Amino acid sequence: MRVTLLGTGDTTGTPTVGCDCDTCETARERGIERTRFSVHVENERTGESLLIDFSPDFRTQFLRDGVSLPDAAIVTHIHFDHLDGLGNVFRVFDALDLYAANETDPKTGNSVAETVREDYHYLEMLEVHPTTPLEPVEICGFDVTLVPVDHPPLICYGVAIEDPETGAKLSLSGDTSYDIPDPSRTVLADPDLLLADAIVPAHLCEYHPMGGRHENNDGVPRTFGTKHMTREGALDLADELNAEQTRLVHLAHYYPADEAFEEPLAVDGEQYDL
Template sequence: MRVTLLGTGDTTGTPTVGCECDTCETARERDIERTRFSVHVENDRTDESLLVDFSPDFRYQFLRESVPLPDAAIITHIHFDHLDGLGNVFRVFDSLDVHAADETDPQTGQSVAETVASDYDYLDAVTVQPTTPLESTRICGFDVTLVPVDHPPLVCYGLAIEDPQTGAKLSLSGDTSYAIPQASREVLADPDLLLADAIVPAELCDAHPIGGRHTDDDGVARTFGTKHMTREGALALADDLDAEQTRLVHIAHFYPADDAFAEPLALDGETYEL
């Protein structure tokens, strides 16, 4: 299993357009970036690849990394930074199965799969495959399981991707607070590599209108507001899941420049052989 981090940033990416903060300026000076979130997973055994989420930066990411176009894809939720790159399928793919959860979202009255199908009905190449969370599905030779996470007000999913022959396992937290249900944690547990949402360090929770939540015994917030884990929350999740290796993703440019590019925060273009 070869994992390429196509996009490791949050909704605006780093550097952010029009921003002159120290973090964005440092990124420009060092010629590094975090585009909007997307992960490419190759299966050498089957010569197939799987894409997790369609970043708005899809075209640039694939040209930059020279990875093969995916044979199938998964969409974790319907926020634009994880979905709007799907339009790049037009005139590029002859056909593409796109997997998404089949559970109805009370907020929208549709499942993620239904929203994708209705919003992108003009893409003849796309076949949406409604997928039941917490049930393993064979995709590109991998056993893939969507798991519910906590990203209010919309439903959102993390996932585990396992190679049934080698036992290699990649887990992605999805966009989530620290309050991931226990059933989902059990599926995500014991990965060779965990990609965990860590939008800001806990010290910045004071800047959020509602502060931080899910504090540890020392009062350190594991959730920033309601939707995303802090760096400290993501690392606590990694410990909870007994992850062999962890990379922090969905990173905002609000990290202080001294911390923004330090381990284990990921950058675009990183690759891992599991």
């Protein structure tokens, strides 16, 4: 299993357009990018590949990193930075299988699968497969499970991907607070690589209108506001899941420049062989 981090940034990416903060300036000076979130997973046994989420930066990411076009894809939720790149499949793909959860979202009245099918009805090459969370499905030779996480007000899912022959396992927290349900944690546990949402360091919670939540025993917030984990929350989750290796993703440019590029914060283009 070869994992390529195509996009490791949050909704605006780093550098952010029109921003001259120290972090964005440092990223420009170093030639570092954190584009909007997307992950490419190649099954070298079968010659197939799977894409997690459609970044608005789809074209740039695939041209830059030279990975193969996917045979199948997953959409974790319908926020634009995870979905709006789907239009890039037009006149690029002859066919694409797309998997998304079949649970109805009380906020929208549709499941993720239904929203994708309705919003991208014009993509005739797209075959949408409504998928039941917490039930594994075989995709590209992998056992893949969508797991409910906590990203109000919309429903959102993490993903566990396991190679049934080699035992290699990749877990993605998805966009989530620290309050991931126990059944989902069980599915995500014991990965060789965990990609965990860590939008900002915990000390920035003082600037969020809702502050921080889910404090650890030392009073450090593990959730920034309501939607995303802090760096500290993501690292606590990694310990609890017994992750062999962890990379922090969905990172905002609000990280101070002297913290923004430290381990284990990811940048675009990283590759891992599991």
